Amino acid sequence: MAERRLRRQRVILTCRGHWRVCKILPVRQGAAGILLDLLDQLQSEFDHVHRLVLEIFGSTGARVLPMSDLDHFRHIQRFLNPSLNDRFDFDPADGFAPS
Numbered sequence: 001m002a003e004r005r006l007r008r009q010r011v012i013l014t015c016r017g018h019w020r021v022c023k024i025l026p027v028r029q030g031a032a033g034i035l036l037d038l039l040d041q042l043q044s045e046f047d048h049v050h051r052l053v054l055e056i057f058g059s060t061g062a063r064v065l066p067m068s069d070l071d072h073f074r075h076i077q078r079f080l081n082p083s084l085n086d087r088f089d090f091d092p093a094d095g096f097a098p099s
Contacts, residue, residue, distance in 0.1 A: 012067075012075060015049045070096055 046066070054064045067075070070093055077092035078084050084092060 013053060015046065069098060 050064070050066055057064055073096045074092050077095075081092075084090060
């Protein structure tokens with residue numbers, strides 16, 4: 001791998017939900033309820049997209065996995081710092097703070 005003779009392909013497919021414009025109520029409980037409903041709706045949309053992508057690519061033997069927060073962090077770090085791909089012993093997850 002260090003000699004660049006092995007090659008591994010990884011495709012990262014990014015999906016985004018359709019944010020609907022909603023009027024935030026001045027009451028905190030009402031606003032929280034609207035946001036929770038919106039998050040539930042987006043979760044179901046992402047689950048649907050995941051199932052569709054799995055149907056399309058799963059039959060070819062490809063693995064289709066949703067990314068965790070840590071996976072997103074690693075991807076962004078490697079995307080913004082391409083030189084990290086040359087450091088096989090480095091894991092950008094050391095700087096990950098879930099909060």
